[in-house]
Amino acid sequence: MFEKEQQIIEAKIREFCAQNNLPLAELKWTSIPFSGEWGMSTSFFATAASEARAGKKIQVPQRAQEIAEQIKVQIGRVDGISHIEAVKGYLNLYFSASEYARRVVDEVLASGADFGRGAAKNERIMVEYAQPNTHHSFHIGHARTTLLGESLARIVQFAGFDTIRASYPGDIGLGVITILWAYDKFYKGKEPQGIHERGQWLLKIYAEATAMLEPKENETPEEKARREAYDAERREMYRKWDAGDKYVRDLWLKTREWSLEELRDILNMMDVKIDVWFFESDVDEPSKAIVDELIQRGIAEDERPQGPVIVKIDEKLGPTKEKYRTAVILRSDGTSLYLTKDLALAKEKFEKYKVDRSIYVVDTRQSLHFQQAFKILELWGFPQAAKCYHLSYGFITLPEGAMSARRGRVVLFKDVMDEAIRRVLAVESEKSPEMSAAERRKVAEQIGLGALTYSILSVDNNRDIVFEMDEALSFDGHTGPYIQNAHVRANSILRKFQVESLKVEGSSKPDVTLNLKPAAFNYELTPHEIELIEHISRFPDAVQQAANEYRPMVMASYAYDLANAFHSFYHAAPVLQSGNEEIRTARLRLVAAAKQVIANALRLLDIQAPEVM
């Protein structure tokens, strides 16, 4: 926002160094740690260090300070910069307060929902996430991939990438067939009504069927025989599925649809709109042709019929360390594997969807799988392989241990949501008794989901999360509701102002910002105002950082800091009550700008910004 001033100053610094024969290192600008004012800062340690390396006998920190002081003199006065100081080797340039405040606030209000949007990058990025297995119910672990992926998609899109959202449900495999078998044999036609009830019911069948098919200790010969008979039936069913048997396929499609209905309902709840659905079953056939190509090109080795088809990745890359190992890409019986299908899928992403960057939001246990996949793509000759990225996230466990669908030990997303809404409603009836039942319900969903979403997104990608209900659904402190509350409080001021101005002027403008008068911020700003404006101005950088690092957590931290600055401001600086008309006008604009940026940040986190709570 102060590019012009920065350029002028950079030119003066270069001029000074040229005059004095100083080997100026690259100029890096950062913000000044909060000091009640704001500005930008650079340091001369690197420059002094290179002097030292050239043979001058100097103490680097002292010399850096000396250079900073001399440059300060050289720069003199610059428009828009109120004063300059040289401290501890740093050169700090302070912006003139009212000018800075006005620029920031005006820009936010002019850009609105687009404030912080990056310039188009002419690169297409596909984010693959929300890939639960079908025939199961959606649990809290699935929520992590979904929320991380959706937030990341929103961030990179807003940062300027052409973005495609993709989901890749695992709709086939022995686990799916197990459910199909048990349903067909024991439960056909007994399914409950209700999308979620039915989805959860499938999960129960899975747990039961798995127990039936697992060898038990001390099992009797009859039990063993029955178990083996069941297992044979299950495998026969898989064979029939593979052969395209109509009965099995119909049964599979019908039950798959039940899962997808549940999934769609949950995605809808999370405001997630997937652009492209890839099903594992769809890439099964094409993947086999790819294996032939890789064999022909000498990348893969065919050990059939004794062994599978493999790629000796480490060997292909040269005599390095044992890192990528050997990957199996086709079973000896010719059936495809997870990796086979991911290769086929990648090819489709590159060729059909023209994807430049491909992000996979999948848990960390699949790290080796993706490293192998990306290396094979590279060997295969896809330059896009370099921009494939496995966003590996730590998995969510329970205090009593890992979740296990097979054992039926899972925390279902729907159950957490129901509990969240119950808890918010309990708080709401106490805090906002005047709210209508319908509105209260809607707000409860926004706040409950906001709490859960924030608790997941505020943790960095690669960390594990131990899921505890009380923690995930906390409404105090470093939480989603804290940020939502800042938005509500800002809105509350603006709404009150609007009511006032409607009374006074008889205006009927629906958009409150249209009633705001311009403001010069030409008064002595308080530290709270300064800090709030400072945070607002950082939003575009936070967007770019979160996008470049593929880390929604960066945005989560930013949103909290911004809300925190707003709450402090709110408490310390009267707006409507301010006696001074100029200050009142300026602060109203600042509140409107803060509300806007909080909403923009929450949107990138896939969290709703309620008007009341």
Add this chain to the structure above:
RNA sequence: GCCCCUGUAGCUCAACGGACAGAGCAACUGCCUUCUAAGCAGGAGGUUCCGAGUUCGAAUCUCGGCAGGGGCGCCA
């Protein structure tokens, strides 16, 4: 045996190689006849797992340990 991730306040987590390592929770002290107290203000809390190295400067980079988690040719 090999590969990846993690180790920071009592707990959960932050911190482009840069200024004094910061938040929340828990515990403690104040603040609601005021624009919403889901809030604000305050103090207290640290050998950044250990040891070397690189650097003017290391929680951050390199190497070596220790501890926890995950993974390693026909599961996904």
